[in-house]
Amino acid sequence: xxxxxxxxxxxxxxxxxxxxxxxxxxxxxxxxxxxxxxxxxxxxxxxxxxxxxxxxxxxxxxxxxxxxxxxxxxxxxxxxxxxxxxxxxxxxxxxxxxxxxxxxxxxxxxxxxxxxxxxxxxxxxxxxxxxxxxxxxxxxxxxxxxxxxxxxxxxxxxxxxxxxxxxxxxxxxxxxxxxxxxxxxxxxxxxxxxxxxxxxxxxxxxxxxxxxxxxxxxxxxxxxxxxxxxxxxxxxxxxxxxxxxxxxxxxxxxxxxxxxxxxxxxxxxxxxxxxxxxxxxxxxxxxxxxxxxxxxxxxxxxxxxxxxxxxxxxxxxxxxxxxxxxxxxxxxxxxxxxxxxxxxxxxxxxxxxxxxxxxxxxxxxxxxxxxxxxxxxxxxxxxxxxxxxxxxxxxxxxxxxxxxxxxxxxxxxxxxxxxxxxxxxxxxxxxxxxxxxxxxxxxxxxxxxxxxxxxxxxxxxxxxxxxxxxxxxxxxxxxxxxxxxxxxxxxxxxxxxxxxxxxxxx
Amino acid sequence: xxxxxxxxxxxxxxxxxxxxxxxxxxxxxxxxxxxxxxxxxxxxxxxxxxxxxxxxxxxxxxxxxxxxxxxxxxxxxxxxxxxxxxxxxxxxxxxxxxxxxxxxxxxxxxxxxxxxxxxxxxxxxxxxxxxxxxxxxxxxxxxxxxxxxxxxxxxxxx
Amino acid sequence: xxxxxxxxxxxxxxxxxxxxxxxxxxxxxxxxxxxxxxxxxxxxxxxxxxxxxxxxxxxxxxxxxxxxxxxxxxxxxxxxxxxxxxxxxxxxxxxxxxxxx
Numbered sequence: 001x002x003x004x005x006x007x008x009x010x011x012x013x014x015x016x017x018x019x020x021x022x023x024x025x026x027x028x029x030x031x032x033x034x035x036x037x038x039x040x041x042x043x044x045x046x047x048x049x050x051x052x053x054x055x056x057x058x059x060x061x062x063x064x065x066x067x068x069x070x071x072x073x074x075x076x077x078x079x080x081x082x083x084x085x086x087x088x089x090x091x092x093x094x095x096x097x098x099x100x101x102x103x104x105x106x107x108x109x110x111x112x113x114x115x116x117x118x119x120x121x122x123x124x125x126x127x128x129x130x131x132x133x134x135x136x137x138x139x140x141x142x143x144x145x146x147x148x149x150x151x152x153x154x155x156x157x158x159x160x161x162x163x164x165x166x167x168x169x170x171x172x173x174x175x176x177x178x179x180x181x182x183x184x185x186x187x188x189x190x191x192x193x194x195x196x197x198x199x200x201x202x203x204x205x206x207x208x209x210x211x212x213x214x215x216x217x218x219x220x221x222x223x224x225x226x227x228x229x230x231x232x233x234x235x236x237x238x239x240x241x242x243x244x245x246x247x248x249x250x251x252x253x254x255x256x257x258x259x260x261x262x263x264x265x266x267x268x269x270x271x272x273x274x275x276x277x278x279x280x281x282x283x284x285x286x287x288x289x290x291x292x293x294x295x296x297x298x299x300x301x302x303x304x305x306x307x308x309x310x311x312x313x314x315x316x317x318x319x320x321x322x323x324x325x326x327x328x329x330x331x332x333x334x335x336x337x338x339x340x341x342x343x344x345x346x347x348x349x350x351x352x353x354x355x356x357x358x359x360x361x362x363x364x365x366x367x368x369x370x371x372x373x374x375x376x377x378x379x380x381x382x383x384x385x386x387x388x389x390x391x392x393x394x395x396x397x398x399x400x401x402x403x404x405x406x407x408x409x410x411x412x413x414x415x416x417x418x419x420x421x422x423x424x425x426x427x428x429x430x431x432x433x434x435x436x437x438x439x440x441x442x443x444x445x446x447x448x449x450x451x452x453x454x455x456x457x458x459x460x461x462x463x464x465x466x467x468x469x470x471x472x473x474x475x476x477x478x479x480x481x482x483x484x485x486x487x488x489x490x491x492x493x494x495x496x497x498x499x500x501x502x503x504x505x506x
Numbered sequence: 507x508x509x510x511x512x513x514x515x516x517x518x519x520x521x522x523x524x525x526x527x528x529x530x531x532x533x534x535x536x537x538x539x540x541x542x543x544x545x546x547x548x549x550x551x552x553x554x555x556x557x558x559x560x561x562x563x564x565x566x567x568x569x570x571x572x573x574x575x576x577x578x579x580x581x582x583x584x585x586x587x588x589x590x591x592x593x594x595x596x597x598x599x600x601x602x603x604x605x606x607x608x609x610x611x612x613x614x615x616x617x618x619x620x621x622x623x624x625x626x627x628x629x630x631x632x633x634x635x636x637x638x639x640x641x642x643x644x645x646x647x648x649x650x651x652x653x654x655x656x657x658x659x660x661x662x663x664x
Numbered sequence: 665x666x667x668x669x670x671x672x673x674x675x676x677x678x679x680x681x682x683x684x685x686x687x688x689x690x691x692x693x694x695x696x697x698x699x700x701x702x703x704x705x706x707x708x709x710x711x712x713x714x715x716x717x718x719x720x721x722x723x724x725x726x727x728x729x730x731x732x733x734x735x736x737x738x739x740x741x742x743x744x745x746x747x748x749x750x751x752x753x754x755x756x757x758x759x760x761x762x763x764x765x
Contacts, residue, residue, distance in 0.1 A: 184702035191709035514666040582735035
């Protein structure tokens with residue numbers, strides 16, 4: 001190997017590329033500040049830690065915003081290890097807001113178990129999860145991708161176990177064993193892809209069609225399995241309900257949005273490369289990737305919504321609904337068009353908002369009944385808190401996808417994108433996805449409406465001695481979320497205009 | 507082997523033979539050289555420790571596991587030091603870049619080790635390295651005689 | 665040079681043993697061991713395939729990173745399993761299943 005005297009140049013040019021990492025660097029600094037604050041500060045620790053974490057995330061949001069304005073086209077940097085496009089920067093904003101919501105929920109819920117000695121660690125983990133999920137869609141190299149996937153998963157396991165009780169550890173161990181197995185399978189797949197293409201760059205996969213593609217498509221299948229596990233699609237979702245039931249509610253607000261959407265965005269990138277390289281799955285000759293993802297989306301939407309019908313624990317119900325929404329978003333990936341991506345991002349923003357509202361609701365109920373998670377805790381609440389009743393009804397309407405809420409617009413746009421793709425390609429799978437989506441929305445009506453039904457039509461269980469009444473300040477945040485959802489219905493074109501202005505590499 | 511060269515599998519075989527030979531040679535020479543005067547005390551498993559009772563398949567205290575976990579983490583991170591060490595002091599590269607190469611490599615590794623050390627500091631401050639001793643919980647004994655009686659008795663003796 | 669096929673077969677066997685352990689065994693620790701086997705199968709492939717593009721050392725680097733990640737994962741997993749054992753008095757995965765539905 002001959003050595004040139006300019007061997008250091010790439011290293012210096014790498015440090016130039018750090019400019020693209022500004023939001024992430026802010027998060028990294030925030031992590032270290034939280035770390036030291038946790039160790040050094042003795043007085044008013046909770047207050048200090050919370051304000052540091054919030055200001056860190058706010059600074060991150062500001063830097064992401066400037067990046068969003070400044071960035072014009074897709075760039076590759078760090079010698080092609082990473083890539084950046086405007087849709088990824090948009091997702092950074094969503095994740096930032098979600099983290100902010102999670103931290104605020106964690107502060108608001110002093111009465112829920114996380115003790116002060118673990119607060120610093122908790123914020124550290126939340127911000128680390130944010131860091132991992134903003135970096136994941138940027139990966140353009142299998143090593144970076146695997147590293148970030150593991151980063152996300154391991155922080156996820158730790159957040160899941162944070163309640164430190166029996167159900168929390170049970171959820172964590174299920175998540176962990178399934179997750180670790182999935183990542184091992186994914187690693188094997190990556191090694192096969194590396195062997196077949198001879199390159200770690202994800203973009204080089206597009207040359208794959210010239211190669212002997214038996215092992216390549218097997219490797220790709222394994223990698224897709226790992227990603228599907230992360231999004232928790234129906235056969236790979238077994239860990240999710242228990243993990244979400246055991247995890248602290250404020251953590252799930254982030255855990256159910258950030259890794260999922262990040263993995264979806266990465267999946268988008270990967271499928272567009274598969275499409276570009278015309279890679280078939282030779283082992284399963286019937287399947288093109290459209291068929292595979294389409295069938296998974298159908299099973300996920302129907303299965304998750306059907307399973308949610310029997311749930312009586314609110315957190316578990318929301319966990320199943322989260323699986324279902326993952327299926328809807330996967331249907332968005334199926335379109336692989338610019339309009340499809342806009343609708344997917346719209347759906348993700350609405351979903352992040354709704355989820356925040358839903359887990360706020362869980363926390364309110366837990367506060368009112370002193371740690372009760374059963375759905376019967378909602379009985380007759382509307383007579384005590386009529387305003388809360390209205391808010392919850394609107395929130396649930398949004399979950400189902402009925403007007404006048406953002407949820408309706410999200411589903412409407414998503415389905416119209418799928419319909420458009422069907423018109424263009426004429427593949428029957430799209431119409432099946434379309435039908436399954438509509439049908440599962442109808443199913444979801446029954447379990448989401450259970451909560452408003454219990455609130456309005458069942459008598460208040462007033463003999464319960466543990467009841468704590470709610471103050472109106474408690475649901476100020478809920479009010480804001482519901483208002484935002486309404487705005488997304490009446491002024492949906494504001495967000496859609498922004499989303500359509502993202503120029504895609506497609 | 508026709509050309510007098512060994513195949514890749516042959517190298518593995520050579521390694522195996524070499525390893526076995528090395529171990530056997532060491533043990534054998536030690537046996538030949540060392541004096542041999544056994545007594546009962548010397549033949550115990552741990553010459554200066556306690557005699558083990560029962561099998562080793564019993565449950566150990568959790569504290570051992572925690573220390574072991576921490577040890578594994580720090581040990582495995584050091585896997586990065588080995589490839590680093592091979593490029594750090596590369597004479598050719600150092601001369602070509604006027605010493606900058608070494609500086610860059612050093613700074614990167616120092617940053618890495620500092621981050622690891624911070625983890626250790628965290629463990630230390632949070633008290634996970636403390637060898638928690640079981641608190642001696644003496645038997646609670648409730649005397650039928652009230653405590654005041656004792657103190658009065660002591661006072662009177664003074 | 666050892667032909668690729670041999671290494672591929674070895675790693676595939678390792679992977680299959682690991683997967684079988686994960687699927688069949690009920691002891692959480694043994695499941696973890698199976699996962700480590702699967703990771704090592706991947707590692708073996710990576711190091712072997714490095715021969716295709718030897719001057720970049722990408723495969724070797726990946727293998728190192730995977731070792732580190734495996735250690736971290738094992739540490740987190742064992743910590744959680746310790747806690748689970750404390751609370752459930754068992755590491756049998758069938759018994760650690762109180763939440764259903």
